[in-house]
Amino acid sequence: MCKSSYRLYVSQTKPAMVKPIWHNQSFFLLSTCALIFISLLPLTTQQTPETAETSITRFQQYLRIKTAHPNPDYSTAVSFLNVLAKSIPNLITKTLYLTTPQKPLLLVTFLGSNPNLPSILFNSHLDSVPAEPSKWVHPPFSAIKTDDGKIFARGAQDDKCIAIQYLEALRNIIKRDPEFKPIRTLHICYVPDEEIGGFDGMQKFVESKEFKEMNVGFFLDEGQASINNKYRVFYADRSPWNLVIKAVGKPGHGSKMFDDTAMENLMKSIEVVSRFRENQFDLVKTGVLANSEVVSANPVYLKAGTPSKNGNFVMNMQPSEAEVGYDVRLPPTVDPDLLKKRIAEEWAPKTRNMSYHIVEKGPLRDYMGRPLMTATNDSNPWWNVFKDAVEACGGELEKPEILSSTTDARYMRQLGIPTFGFSPMKNTQILLHDHNEYLEDNVFLEGIKVYESIIKSLSSFEG
Numbered sequence: 001m002c003k004s005s006y007r008l009y010v011s012q013t014k015p016a017m018v019k020p021i022w023h024n025q026s027f028f029l030l031s032t033c034a035l036i037f038i039s040l041l042p043l044t045t046q047q048t049p050e051t052a053e054t055s056i057t058r059f060q061q062y063l064r065i066k067t068a069h070p071n072p073d074y075s076t077a078v079s080f081l082n083v084l085a086k087s088i089p090n091l092i093t094k095t096l097y098l099t100t101p102q103k104p105l106l107l108v109t110f111l112g113s114n115p116n117l118p119s120i121l122f123n124s125h126l127d128s129v130p131a132e133p134s135k136w137v138h139p140p141f142s143a144i145k146t147d148d149g150k151i152f153a154r155g156a157q158d159d160k161c162i163a164i165q166y167l168e169a170l171r172n173i174i175k176r177d178p179e180f181k182p183i184r185t186l187h188i189c190y191v192p193d194e195e196i197g198g199f200d201g202m203q204k205f206v207e208s209k210e211f212k213e214m215n216v217g218f219f220l221d222e223g224q225a226s227i228n229n230k231y232r233v234f235y236a237d238r239s240p241w242n243l244v245i246k247a248v249g250k251p252g253h254g255s256k257m258f259d260d261t262a263m264e265n266l267m268k269s270i271e272v273v274s275r276f277r278e279n280q281f282d283l284v285k286t287g288v289l290a291n292s293e294v295v296s297a298n299p300v301y302l303k304a305g306t307p308s309k310n311g312n313f314v315m316n317m318q319p320s321e322a323e324v325g326y327d328v329r330l331p332p333t334v335d336p337d338l339l340k341k342r343i344a345e346e347w348a349p350k351t352r353n354m355s356y357h358i359v360e361k362g363p364l365r366d367y368m369g370r371p372l373m374t375a376t377n378d379s380n381p382w383w384n385v386f387k388d389a390v391e392a393c394g395g396e397l398e399k400p401e402i403l404s405s406t407t408d409a410r411y412m413r414q415l416g417i418p419t420f421g422f423s424p425m426k427n428t429q430i431l432l433h434d435h436n437e438y439l440e441d442n443v444f445l446e447g448i449k450v451y452e453s454i455i456k457s458l459s460s461f462e463g
C-alpha cells in the first residue's frame with residue numbers, strides 16, 4: 001500500500017537472538033547422548049503442528065530482512081524468496097532486472113496444463129515504508145512473536161504476509177497432492193518500489209517482454225486488514241490529483257476597503273471548496289457512502305502575503321497574488337471531466353481572476369477509456385470464482401470496496417486485466433504504515449488456508 005510521503009529513517013536494530021527452548025530442568029538429568037537423540041526428534045509434543053511452526057518461522061525470517069525505504073535490501077529479500085520457492089517441488093523461478101542490479105524482480109511460476117488459457121498473477125511488493133524504532137514496543141525488524149501470538153515487524157501487514165502465504169499455500173497443496181497440476185499457469189511476482197510509486201517496479205514490469213509473454217488474465221494484489229470477522233476485497237483505487245488554485249487582484253494599502261483583491265477572491269473560492277468537501281464528508285458521516293467512495297478535497301497549503309525583511313509579512317499591504325493547494329482524490333465512479341468543469345466554473349472562475357492547475361498523479365481510465373475498476377458482479381466471471389473460493393474455506397467477504405489510496409493494481413487495471421486487492425487478515429487492527437505493526441500467527445495461518453482454496457479454484461477455472 002502506497003502513501004505519497006513518509007518520514008525517512010534508517011533503522012539500526014539488529015535481528016533478535018533466538019531464545020533457547022531447552023530450559024526444562026529434567027533435560028539436565030539425561031546423558032549427552034540421549035539429549036542429542038531427543039533433540040533430533042520432531043516436536044510432536046508441542047501443541048502447534050510442525051508445519052504451522054515452520055510457516056511462522058519462514059514469515060519471521062522474511063520480516064527480518066530490511067526492505068524498508070530509503071535503502072531497501074531487495075537482493076537479500078529476492079534470494080530468500082527464491083530459495084523458499086525452489087524448496088517447493090514444481091515451482092520455477094526467474095529474476096528480472098528491469099532497471100538497475102539493485103532492483104530485482106522475482107517471478108515464481110507453476111506451469112499449468114493448458115498454456116493456451118490466460119495465466120493468473122499474484123503480486124506482493126518487496127518494499128516497506130520506514131519505521132521509527134524508538135516509537136515501537138519491539139524493534140521493527142525483530143519479528144518478535146509475543147506470548148499471545150502477535151508477530152511485530154514493519155511489513156507484517158503491508159505486505160510481507162501475503163508474500164509468504166502464497167508460497168506456503170502452494171507448498172501445502174503440493175505436499176498434500178504431489179500430482180496436483182493447475183490448468184492455468186500461476187505466477188507470483190515480487191516487485192520493488194511499490195511504496196514510492198512503482199515506476200521502477202510494476203510500471204516497468206508491465207512494459208516488459210516477459211510480462212507480455214505471460215498473457216495474464218487475472219491479477220490478485222494486496223488489500224487491507226479488517227477489524228471484523230469478514231475479509232475485505234477491493235475492486236478499485238482512488239486516483240490522486242494535486243490541485244493548485246491561484247487568485248490575482250488589485251494590490252492596495254492595508255487600510256483601504258476595495259473589491260476584487262486576490263485574498264478576497266481566493267477566500268471566496270476556499271469557501272466554495274469547503275462546502276463541497278462538507279457535502280462529500282456528510283455522505284460518509286451519514287453512512288451513505290464509504291470514505292473511499294467520495295471525492296476528497298483537503299487543503300494542504302495556503303500561500304499569500306507580501307514578504308518583509310525579517311521573514312514575516314508586510315502588514316499594511318494587501319497582496320496581488322494568493323494561492324491554495326489541495327490533495328484531491330477521485331474514485332473511478334466519478335466523472336473526472338465533470339469535476340474539472342466544476343473546478344473551472346465554481347472553484348476557480350476566470351471571471352474572478354482565478355486560475356488553476358491540476359497534476360494528475362495516476363490514470364483514471366483504462367486503455368479503452370473505461371473507468372479503472374474491476375466489476376464485482378456476474379459480468380466478471382472471476383468475481384464468482386474468487387468469492388466462492390473464499391467461502392469454500394469458511395471465509396466471508398465484506399461488500400467490495402474502493403481503496404482510499406493507490407497500489408500497483410492500477411497498472412493492471414489500465415491494461416483491462418480484472419484485478420482484486422485482497423490480504424486475508426480478519427479481526428485485525430489496521431496498522432499498515434503505523435508504529436507497532438503486527439499480525440497474529442493464527443490470522444497468518446488462516447490466510448494460508450484461504451489462499452490454498454483461491455489458488456485451487458482460480459487455477460482450475462476453465463471459463
Ligand SMILES: *[C@@H]1O[C@H](CO)[C@@H](O)[C@H](O)[C@H]1NC(C)=O
Binds near residue numbers: 265
Ligand atoms: C481582475 O484583475 C484586474 C487586474 O488586477 C482588476 O482590474 C479586476 O478588477 C479584477 N477583477 C476581479 C473580478 O477580481
Ligand SMILES: *[C@@H]1O[C@H](CO)[C@@H](O)[C@H](O)[C@H]1NC(C)=O
Binds near residue numbers: 377
Ligand atoms: C456490473 O457492474 C458494472 C460496474 O461495476 C456495471 O457497469 C454493469 O452494468 C454490471 N453488470 C451486471 C450484469 O450487473
Ligand SMILES: [Zn+2]
Binds near residue numbers: 159
Ligand atoms: Zn502495500
